[in-house]
Amino acid sequence: MFRPIRGMKDLYGTEINKYNFIIDKARHIGEKYGYSIISTPMVEYTDVFQRSIGDETDVVSKEMYTFLDKGGESITLRPEGTAGVMRAIVTESMTQNFPIKFMYYGEMFRYDRPQKGRYRQFHQLGFEHVGEKSPYTDALLISMASEILNAIGIFDFKIDLNTLGDDKTREGYTRGLVKYLSRHEENLSEDSKRRLQKNPLRILDSKDEEDRKICSMAPIITDYLSKESGQYFEKLCDLLSSYGINYEINSFLVRGLDYYSETAFEFKPTGEGYRDSVGGGGRYDKLLKIFGGPDASGIGFAFGIERLMLLLDDAKFSRCIKKIAVVPVSENENDSAFDLIRTLHNCDIAAEFIQHGNLSKKMKTADRKNCEIALIIGEEEYQNGTLTVKFMNLTNESRKTKVVNRNDIVNFLKYSLE
Ligand code: HAM
Numbered sequence: 001m002f003r004p005i006r007g008m009k010d011l012y013g014t015e016i017n018k019y020n021f022i023i024d025k026a027r028h029i030g031e032k033y034g035y036s037i038i039s040t041p042m043v044e045y046t047d048v049f050q051r052s053i054g055d056e057t058d059v060v061s062k063e064m065y066t067f068l069d070k071g072g073e074s075i076t077l078r079p080e081g082t083a084g085v086m087r088a089i090v091t092e093s094m095t096q097n098f099p100i101k102f103m104y105y106g107e108m109f110r111y112d113r114p115q116k117g118r119y120r121q122f123h124q125l126g127f128e129h130v131g132e133k134s135p136y137t138d139a140l141l142i143s144m145a146s147e148i149l150n151a152i153g154i155f156d157f158k159i160d161l162n163t164l165g166d167d168k169t170r171e172g173y174t175r176g177l178v179k180y181l182s183r184h185e186e187n188l189s190e191d192s193k194r195r196l197q198k199n200p201l202r203i204l205d206s207k208d209e210e211d212r213k214i215c216s217m218a219p220i221i222t223d224y225l226s227k228e229s230g231q232y233f234e235k236l237c238d239l240l241s242s243y244g245i246n247y248e249i250n251s252f253l254v255r256g257l258d259y260y261s262e263t264a265f266e267f268k269p270t271g272e273g274y275r276d277s278v279g280g281g282g283r284y285d286k287l288l289k290i291f292g293g294p295d296a297s298g299i300g301f302a303f304g305i306e307r308l309m310l311l312l313d314d315a316k317f318s319r320c321i322k323k324i325a326v327v328p329v330s331e332n333e334n335d336s337a338f339d340l341i342r343t344l345h346n347c348d349i350a351a352e353f354i355q356h357g358n359l360s361k362k363m364k365t366a367d368r369k370n371c372e373i374a375l376i377i378g379e380e381e382y383q384n385g386t387l388t389v390k391f392m393n394l395t396n397e398s399r400k401t402k403v404v405n406r407n408d409i410v411n412f413l414k415y416s417l418e
């Protein structure tokens with residue numbers, strides 16, 4: 001038996017209904033905020049990710065699907081969307097048109113340990129606002145993200161918010177952090193010991209129990225903020241409060257990728273069930289330069305679509321489109337049924353031609369295909385120019401079936417499906 005690769009799954013039925021619902025809502029809201037869609041390749045030269053996300057991150061050091069192609073080039077399946085979008089902005093010479101706002105959705109790949117809400121192939125829905133830096137921009141982006149969550153029916157979540165400050169802030173903070181962590185060096189994990197020299201901020205993102213305990217007493221970045229970064233963050237907090245957006249300052253939030261500076265945030269569900277971060281993002285000041293672009297700042301975030309799907313109610317998404325079953329009683333009515341199907345499709349009505357088995361089997365098939373209404377054509381209906389309409393979900397026998405004139409069927413269905 002063939003199986004999908006571990007951590008990768010087929011999306012269909014209820015799951016794909018949820019996926020499409022999320023994308024539809026997000027596209028609508030994104031357009032309102034001025035975002036247009038970009039689709040970048042799923043594979044890039046390895047450097048695109050390595051240089052932007054950072055060598056010391058788990059994503060680059062452990063989780064990338066990296067291969068040599070037939071020409072001997074090192075290529076990588078994208079583990080996230082931001083790097084590809086920045087690369088595209090530079091290679092497509094879009095940098096004259098700042099600010100640029102792009103949204104994207106699609107497959108991402110990380111070779112992580114699979115578990116609930118964590119897959120090796122997953123989908124992200126991301127937004128990038130590039131070439132504009134102000135607390136207003138950040139507040140609008142975070143409010144858009146909250147609006148998307150609300151629009152898909154997610155209300156129980158909190159926003160963890162932090163600032164990683166500017167270069168000056170991080171220099172001072174890194175010194176303070178290294179001084180503190182060096183005192184606990186022998187108890188740090190091997191990864192963190194190495195990172196102490198190379199990239200100490202990463203230690204704050206460690207998943208190791210002992211590292212976490214040590215980090216919980218570490219100095220916090222907000223005590224090291226430069227005047228500019230302090231004012232920027234304060235203004236952002238004021239704006240979010242005045243928008244009525246609830247956030248909590250989490251001074252240890254550094255995010256899992258190296259490119260962030262200033263604003264950083266994550267969305268965490270607070271209801272029953274899945275509790276891990278469903279999305280996150282932040283500001284980046286150096287990404288465009290890494291790709292040879294100008295010295296311009298951007299901000300963005302991405303939701304994990306599977307994680308959002310975990311928070312949506314299955315029952316609501318098992319039947320999405322209201323479908324009609326066209327059921328000929330015998331083969332003699334097949335041509336007439338075929339004709340009817342074409343009429344319905346031309347009028348934009350979702351309809352299935354149920355062809356095989358006896359009438360009882362056909363009705364079971366219609367039910368399995370989640371049809372709301374069956375249109376039955378037998379010899380009598382054919383002779384009289386009528387159809388027997390059966391409402392599949394009604395239990396009241398007197399309302400369950402109706403005879404409708406075939407010429408009136410489109411209007412009848414449009415009214416019944418509202
Ligand atoms: P990230 O936090 O690495 O950020 O990923 C964003 C979201 O993708 C996570 O919050 C999570 O919901 C989802 N995700 C990540 N890994 C997995 C996985 N293995 N399985 C399922 N879902 C997953 C970024 O990727 C940044 N590019 C976001 C960003 C955009 N920052 C600025 N602009």
